[in-house]
Amino acid sequence: MNTKIDCRSCPNETCIIKQNALVEEAAPYLEKKLSLKAKKGQPFILEGAPVHGLYFVQKGKVKVGKTGINGKEQIVRLCHDGEIIGHRGFGVGQFYHISAVALEDVVLCNFSTDTIKEMLQKVPSLCYSMMLFYAEELNRSENKVKKIAQMTVREKVIDAILYMNRKFGQNKNLLNIQLSRKEIADFAGTTDEQVIRVISSLKKEGVLTAVGKKIGILELDKLKKEIAEHNFFLDS
Known part of the structure; x- marks a missing residue:
């Protein structure tokens, strides 16, 4: 149209x-x-x-x-x-x-x-x-190559979630974008099973929340600190 x-x-x-x-x-x-x-x-x-x-x-x-x-x-x-x-x-x-x-x-x-x-x-x-x-x-492409090579699976998932937060923000403690676990995995460069495990672990730790497919960040500083050594806080 x-x-x-x-x-x-x-x-x-x-x-x-x-x-x-x-x-x-x-x-x-x-x-x-x-x-x-x-x-x-x-x-x-x-x-x-x-x-x-x-x-x-x-x-x-x-x-x-x-x-x-x-x-x-x-x-x-x-x-x-x-x-x-x-x-x-x-x-x-x-x-x-x-x-x-x-x-x-x-x-x-x-x-x-x-x-x-x-x-x-x-x-x-x-x-x-x-x-x-x-x-x-x-x-950005060069930084992404380094990120894929150096990050653990957990760090890749956290980095993807932080990226979505930087880009789209949150509303009522939920990210302003809804992706399936498979889509998060396809973006993070891992599998949907690993994404499910990492998100479940972060929820138990009180760092994340979730309503259906939507994810929310409760402890932003903790997530940033976990991947601080990689220096990937700039949009990439």
Whole structure:
């Protein structure tokens, strides 16, 4: 479903397009943007499908995944308002190397590959913003490699929970995102059985609470202290 959203009045101040929307050179390209909606559970990027531009989350939550060994899904990112999806395939190949699925009803903005390429050539401020974005992404990827190599299973699960708290926050002591135990495992790089055991242990210790699939953090400082030596408190 197409629903037009004006980038200049969009509330997402962290969105790279929004940050450059008032630049005079950007005006003609904003009109070429496609806005659409995806229902909860609906994929809007399929791994291996032809690249058709960049997506920006206008509103909602999305999981970005990649197929690993033996067909196991690895969730590589969780995204919310203002974030870019599909950037790793942009400019370097003809096919997406990731999939993207709506975790709730989401509103998306899409710029075609041709439009984005032309914008980067004609709007210097946008080109600079994208360069900084890619540099930050590279740093996060390098940190994630170190994290996977050095953390225990328990630390990986705690790190994933802290990541969700930093990104989405809590409401009434419950995280503002609902993931299944399998999805948490796919994000943490472990198994759902191990996630269940770690969460159960943390609940017994009085550090976490849970209502259905939703998790809440009762002792944030204790969780941070447990993985303090890894220094992964920055969003990654």
